[in-house]
Amino acid sequence: MPLVPPDTTPAVRPRRRQAVFGASYAAAGAAMLVLTLLALYLEVRSGDRSAWLAQNQISLAQPNVQLFTLVMSAVTMQWAAWAIARDERGQALWASGITLLLGLAFINQTWFLWTNLGLPLTNAAGKWFYAVTGAHVAVAAIALLYLLLMAFRVLGGSFGSRLPEGLSAPAVLWHVVVLLYVPIWIGVYVAK
Amino acid sequence: MTVTDAPTAAEAPEASAAAPAEPTGPPAPTVVEAVLGGSDHKVVGRMWIASGLVFLVVDLIFSALLNSDIAARTSLDAVGWLQPDLATRFAYNTPLMLLLCGLIPVLIGLGTYLVPLQVGSPVVAFPRAAAAAFWGWLLTSIIFIITVVANGSYGGTNANAARLGNVAVGALLVALAVAATCVAVTVLNLRAEGMTLRRVPMFAWSMCVAGSLWVLTFASALARVVLIHIQRPTPDIVTAGWADIGWLFHQPALYLAAIPVLGIAADIVPVMARTPQRAPGAVQAAIGAFGFLSFGAWTQGIDGKSTAVNTIVWVAFALAAILPVLGVVGGLADTIRHGRPQVTAALGCALVSQFLLLLAGLSGAVAAIATAGKGNWFEILDVPPSVGMSIGQFQLVAGAVVVGALGALLFWGPKLWGNLANETIGRALLLTANLGALLYGASHAVLGLTAPGGDGYRAFAAIAAAGAALLALTVLGLLSLAAAAARFSGSGPADPWGGFTLEWSVPFPPPAGNFETSPTGSSATPLYQDADESAKGGD
Numbered sequence: 001m002p003l004v005p006p007d008t009t010p011a012v013r014p015r016r017r018q019a020v021f022g023a024s025y026a027a028a029g030a031a032m033l034v035l036t037l038l039a040l041y042l043e044v045r046s047g048d049r050s051a052w053l054a055q056n057q058i059s060l061a062q063p064n065v066q067l068f069t070l071v072m073s074a075v076t077m078q079w080a081a082w083a084i085a086r087d088e089r090g091q092a093l094w095a096s097g098i099t100l101l102l103g104l105a106f107i108n109q110t111w112f113l114w115t116n117l118g119l120p121l122t123n124a125a126g127k128w129f130y131a132v133t134g135a136h137v138a139v140a141a142i143a144l145l146y147l148l149l150m151a152f153r154v155l156g157g158s159f160g161s162r163l164p165e166g167l168s169a170p171a172v173l174w175h176v177v178v179l180l181y182v183p184i185w186i187g188v189y190v191a192k
Numbered sequence: 193m194t195v196t197d198a199p200t201a202a203e204a205p206e207a208s209a210a211a212p213a214e215p216t217g218p219p220a221p222t223v224v225e226a227v228l229g230g231s232d233h234k235v236v237g238r239m240w241i242a243s244g245l246v247f248l249v250v251d252l253i254f255s256a257l258l259n260s261d262i263a264a265r266t267s268l269d270a271v272g273w274l275q276p277d278l279a280t281r282f283a284y285n286t287p288l289m290l291l292l293c294g295l296i297p298v299l300i301g302l303g304t305y306l307v308p309l310q311v312g313s314p315v316v317a318f319p320r321a322a323a324a325a326f327w328g329w330l331l332t333s334i335i336f337i338i339t340v341v342a343n344g345s346y347g348g349t350n351a352n353a354a355r356l357g358n359v360a361v362g363a364l365l366v367a368l369a370v371a372a373t374c375v376a377v378t379v380l381n382l383r384a385e386g387m388t389l390r391r392v393p394m395f396a397w398s399m400c401v402a403g404s405l406w407v408l409t410f411a412s413a414l415a416r417v418v419l420i421h422i423q424r425p426t427p428d429i430v431t432a433g434w435a436d437i438g439w440l441f442h443q444p445a446l447y448l449a450a451i452p453v454l455g456i457a458a459d460i461v462p463v464m465a466r467t468p469q470r471a472p473g474a475v476q477a478a479i480g481a482f483g484f485l486s487f488g489a490w491t492q493g494i495d496g497k498s499t500a501v502n503t504i505v506w507v508a509f510a511l512a513a514i515l516p517v518l519g520v521v522g523g524l525a526d527t528i529r530h531g532r533p534q535v536t537a538a539l540g541c542a543l544v545s546q547f548l549l550l551l552a553g554l555s556g557a558v559a560a561i562a563t564a565g566k567g568n569w570f571e572i573l574d575v576p577p578s579v580g581m582s583i584g585q586f587q588l589v590a591g592a593v594v595v596g597a598l599g600a601l602l603f604w605g606p607k608l609w610g611n612l613a614n615e616t617i618g619r620a621l622l623l624t625a626n627l628g629a630l631l632y633g634a635s636h637a638v639l640g641l642t643a644p645g646g647d648g649y650r651a652f653a654a655i656a657a658a659g660a661a662l663l664a665l666t667v668l669g670l671l672s673l674a675a676a677a678a679r680f681s682g683s684g685p686a687d688p689w690g691g692f693t694l695e696w697s698v699p700f701p702p703p704a705g706n707f708e709t710s711p712t713g714s715s716a717t718p719l720y721q722d723a724d725e726s727a728k729g730g731d
Contacts, residue, residue, distance in 0.1 A: 017381065018318075018377060018382070021317075021377045021380050021381050022317065022318055022321075022373060022377050025373040025376065025377065025404070025407050028404075028407060028408060028411075029369055029373075029407045029408065029411035030411070031411075032407075032408045032409075032411035032415075032489065033411045033412070033414055033415050033418075034415075036411070036412040036415035036416075036489065036492075037415045037418070037419070040415070040419070040492075040494065043494055043499075044494055047494075121423070127419070127422060127423055128419075130422065131415075131418060131419050131422055134422075
């Protein structure tokens with residue numbers, strides 16, 4: 001005997017990944033914002049190379065840890081998106097929680113680096129340094145807030161295999177945040 | 193009797209007579225509730241259009257005042273009839289106001305209203321974000337204009353007003369990017385069943401291309417606004433910062449506002465020619481190529497000096513930008529040739545807007561060749577083109593957008609305000625818009641070919657002032673025309689032109705959810721196909 005009676009009205013098809021597309025546009029905008037600032041940073045630095053951050057040496061240890069933190073968070077974020085698409089609600093919540101924790105750790109690490117660096121905003125390089133890293137942290141904070149809201153909705157029973165975009169949309173934004181850190185890590189910290 | 197028992201007719205005869213039908217849902221919102229609290233794309237779209245047109249009039253009047261001031265000067269550095277600091281602020285801020293408070297908002301309004309109807313969607317994507325974007329834009333537009341008048345923004349000397357003006361520009365960019373995202377995602381995600389991207393109506397397609405590029409470009413411009421603001425800038429720093437967002441008004445980025453104008457023309461012309469668009473795929477590709485060639489964030493530099501401008505890539509972009517416009521014009525001409533065109537004001541606007549775009553592309557090409565050809569075989573001018581050339585080019589594009597928007601409002605009037613606009617007045621507006629746009633833009637483009645500060649600048653500035661005033665009058669006339677037509681809303685036919693795309697299947701006002709039944713996108717011109725098939729059935 002079929003489980004679904006033949007005269008049952010077909011279920012309404014869920015909307016086609018609208019939030020994922022919206023998040024992609026937001027991610028593209030965020031990427032343009034950060035990459036514009038980074039490109040300008042590199043152009044200004046190339047004209048002032050000898051004096052650039054001469055009084056404020058940045059050890060590579062801290063940015064490296066930040067990079068690894070973000071890479072780990074990308075894995076857990078994808079885990080959350082994978083889990084909700086398979087109705088593994090518990091795993092999705094755990095993965096979202098760990099991603100949030102790692103994201104907050106990244107913001108904390110950046111704050112620590114700023115404090116240790118002691119670079120004044122009035123310094124010629126300071127304006128550009130804080131603009132690039134600050135814009136990236138701001139985007140990361142917005143992405144985390146979005147993930148937090150979606151995680152609450154997962155906790156409340158929303159989303160699942162029929163509508164997984166509740167977590168795949170913040171995942172798109174978060175992956176872009178992680179990817180954006182790579183050129184910043186190379187351009188601002190490694191090739192300083 | 194329990195409260196759930198229904199009263200019999202004998203028990204409540206008056207009630208049954210007075211209230212024949214029990215309301216089944218929540219009460220309908222009042223007009224005020226719908227305007228202030230609603231997220232219906234039709235209400236939000238109309239508000240974008242109306243507010244954008246009002247700001248457009250204000251911006252064009254500012255521009256007319258500035259040009260008349262320049263015309264009254266004995267030399268470029270002399271004082272005209274405006275206060276010098278006010279003239280400076282107008283010079284810096286008029287292009288920004290024109291672009292961010294007038295031209296793009298009107299196009300976003302058209303997109304917010306029409307795109308869901310064109311693609312067969314009951315809503316715009318993220319309706320609450322679309323409404324929030326409108327209110328955010330409206331508020332910051334008012335703040336921006338107040339800062340300009342109150343000795344602030346770019347060119348001002350009041351520190352707080354200067355900073356507030358800069359922040360207002362940032363907020364305008366964010367609001368417009370959000371609204372553009374809503375429209376673009378509607379095209380990408382909320383299309384009717386069977387409507388592939390190739391079957392999307394041209395205006396919806398052009399809004400998708402433009403929306404995507406606006407998001408990228410505005411985000412890049414926002415970076416410059418952020419850079420200015422984090423310095424806790426003095427008025428001088430804010431004013432100097434204008435040079436860093438000036439690339440928005442130079443080629444190739446100045447074409448960004450004109451992308452939907454191609455789509456508007458490509459939707460109007462086939463309907464007026466009573467035949468589907470010839471080679472629609474090529475026209476769609478041309479619109480996409482024009483969008484790509486309008487991306488100009490890469491031309492920005494430090495302190496207004498860009499190493500990307502005057503390079504071979506920049507010249508290639510400037511020269512290539514004219515090709516997609518030519519492609520669209522060729523496609524439209526071929527459609528007219530194979531059809532039975534009915535001459536209307538809307539058709540005239542569609543064609544004139546393309547002519548103005550071609551003129552802008554041509555002046556850009558001349559500027560690019562003359563700039564890059566200095567000292568070599570391509571040296572076509574005695575002096576390199578001055579900044580007036582760019583101003584003229586931007587004003588030609590602005591004129592093209594105004595004329596294109598006029599055409600769109602005349603064409604889709606039965607959908608927007610429920611009645612056909614008066615055709616005679618429409619033709620008169622076409623005439624004034626065309627003349628105004630030509631005077632406004634072409635005069636500066638010609639001025640740019642002469643040496644800066646040459647003798648002719650006063651005459652050219654006076655002509656530009658007259659052009660701006662004519663355009664402002666045109667927009668005012670359009671607002672009155674719309675208001676007059678809306679007074680008899682719903683009295684005209686729902687589809688007076690015999691349109692081909694889904695929006696023409698909807699009555700005015702559209703029902704809740706826009707369509708009685710879910711439409712299908714079986715072809716790029718579903719209504720034309722239907723008419724054809726019914727004719728065959730009749731035979």
